[in-house]
Amino acid sequence: MKRIEIKKGQILQRIGELNSKVYQVESGLLRSYAISDNGKEHIFMFASEGWIIADNVPPDTPSDLFIDALEDSVVWQKQKDTHKEHDVQKLIKRLNVLQKRVIMLMCASGIERYEHFIATYPNIVQRVPQKMIASYLGITPEALSKLKRERYK
Numbered sequence: 001m002k003r004i005e006i007k008k009g010q011i012l013q014r015i016g017e018l019n020s021k022v023y024q025v026e027s028g029l030l031r032s033y034a035i036s037d038n039g040k041e042h043i044f045m046f047a048s049e050g051w052i053i054a055d056n057v058p059p060d061t062p063s064d065l066f067i068d069a070l071e072d073s074v075v076w077q078k079q080k081d082t083h084k085e086h087d088v089q090k091l092i093k094r095l096n097v098l099q100k101r102v103i104m105l106m107c108a109s110g111i112e113r114y115e116h117f118i119a120t121y122p123n124i125v126q127r128v129p130q131k132m133i134a135s136y137l138g139i140t141p142e143a144l145s146k147l148k149r150e151r152y153k
Contacts, residue, residue, distance in 0.1 A: 002077045003105070004070045013055060020063040021077050023047070024053040024090070028073020029127055031063040033135075044135040045098065048124050052090050072126060101139075105138055110147050113137045129148040 002126035003026070006012065015034065023030060025047050032044045032053055044065055055063040059080045091097050097120060104113050114137060118125055125133070134144040 004075055004077050006075065008069055008072050009035050009067045011066060012020055012075075013063055015064060015066055016062045018062060019059050020055045020067075020080065022056065022080055023067065024052045024076040024078070025049055026074040026076060028075070029070040029124060030067060030069055030073060030075070030130075032067045032133070035131055038062065043079055043132055046053075046121055046128070046136070048054055048121070048127075052094060054091075070132075082148075102114060110137065110139055110143060113139075114144070114147050114151065 006028070012023060027065070027117075029048055030047045030053050032042065032047075032055065034042050036042060045053060053067060055065045057063055100116070101120075104116050106113070106117070114133075117133065117137060129145055131141045134141045137144065139147075
């Protein structure tokens with residue numbers, strides 16, 4: 001395990017890299033995302049203080065996701081093959097959040113997905129641009145603005 005300081009905008013992992021790592025955020029904010037063939041970013045997850053973020057591919061398989069810093073951050077970098085029980089429990093929690101997100105994307109309305117985002121990430125709503133929240137929710141920034149107006153009426 002290695003403690004590293006990273007600057008806003010620094011990329012920790014690129015799609016296609018081998019031996020991706022697990023990052024536990026001590027301070028700051030990270031995100032993982034993919035870029036479609038047409039150049040559009042699709043945010044997979046955010047990780048703020050106390051959260052972990054990783055690509056769920058085996059260590060010797062090309063990664064599917066980019067991981068970068070949205071703020072200056074301090075993280076603990078770990079090899080994937082050195083998980084301790086504590087790390088496994090955090091990964092299980094993370095997978096639970098992601099499973100709920102996938103179900104929400106399949107079944108919930110836009111306002112329900114936004115409410116779920118706020119409940120899941122209450123401490124980062126004001127820390128990321130609205131276009132990133134829209135990307136995470138699978139909607140356009142304009143649709144997010146409309147949802148927010150409806151919510152606050």
